Amino acid sequence: MTLGSLWQLFARGTQAWLVAGTVSVLAGVAIGLAPAIGFQPQGFPGGGGEAPLELLLPSLFLSLGGGYAVLFPGIRVGRGKVRIVRDWKLYPVSGRLLWFLAQATAVIGLVVCILAAATHPAAPGLMVWLFMGPYLALTGWAAALLGMATNVRLIGAVDGHLAPVTQAG
DSSP: OOHHHHHHHSOHHHHHHHHHHHHHHHHHHHHHHHHHHHOBTTBSTTTTTOOOHHHHHHHHHHHHHHHHHHHHHHHHHOOSOOOTTTTGGGSOHHHHHHHHHHHHHHHHHHHHHHHHHHHOTTHHHHHHHHHHHHHHHHHHHHHHHHHHHHHHHHHTOBTTBOOOOOOOO
16 A cells, blocks of 8 residues: 555545645744744733733634644544554555654653753743644544555555455355
């Protein structure tokens, strides 16, 4: 199973949600990086230490909204039980890699937020969705690929072509 053969098996609506959500997460993170880079230990410069809401709210909306827009359709793809540990070697490398990247993003985000809290108590609130959106998107993509691989194994499809249906006997 290749990534291309799995991608062709997704419904058009699912493909649209996955792509649009990913673009939204990337835009939200890009917009949110500007305030995060300008953040100093005493707060934001020139604004009395307060974050500029005109940048933070769109970043929050795009990052988290896009993450959930990828996660829910991604979870919906798998019709069978996705067993991460038991069937690990049966899943495509792309799905396994995305699953690892999602877990790494969550751990790195947690560590960065904890370390940022030592410099300023408001910093984790600013940074949480910079990691949460990508985590949700990566988890959604991983769930979609692992779920589709499970579906393919259950129905016996190979490279997008269904196996002949036979009666169990």
